[in-house]
Amino acid sequence: MIIFGTGSSTIAPQKLDKGNCPHCNTQNNMWVQGYKKYVHVFWIPFFPIGKKVYTVCGHCKGAFEKREIQNQELLENFEDFKRSHIKTPWYHFIGLIILAFAILFIMAMPYLAK
Numbered sequence: 001m002i003i004f005g006t007g008s009s010t011i012a013p014q015k016l017d018k019g020n021c022p023h024c025n026t027q028n029n030m031w032v033q034g035y036k037k038y039v040h041v042f043w044i045p046f047f048p049i050g051k052k053v054y055t056v057c058g059h060c061k062g063a064f065e066k067r068e069i070q071n072q073e074l075l076e077n078f079e080d081f082k083r084s085h086i087k088t089p090w091y092h093f094i095g096l097i098i099l100a101f102a103i104l105f106i107m108a109m110p111y112l113a114k
């Protein structure tokens with residue numbers, strides 16, 4: 001029986017404002033996509049363990065990770081985009097939230113019983 005493991009949720013592709021493709025040099029047709037990974041226990045997401053985000057060219061379909069981007073404009077746009085648009089959803093922490101409440105409850109028990 002599988003009690004815990006990892007899961008992932010995909011980040012829907014979104015278009016970047018600016019940037020040229022490092023491969024075919026097409027202008028302003030770069031997309032950002034990727035996925036987020038989390039640890040689950042009994043299929044409840046517990047905590048995030050990272051994400052993979054990369055850019056994809058809308059023309060040649062080439063995918064580029066951060067370290068493969070030499071173009072400064074594209075790199076800056078990509079970093080800005082990640083900072084402002086790609087956040088870890090709260091429900092990736094739901095297991096931890098449940099655990100925190102359980103611990104609080106157990107700690108409060110002696111007081112509640114009085």
Ligand SMILES: [Zn+2]
Pocket residue numbers: 021022023024025026057058059060061062
């Ligand atoms: Zn391209």
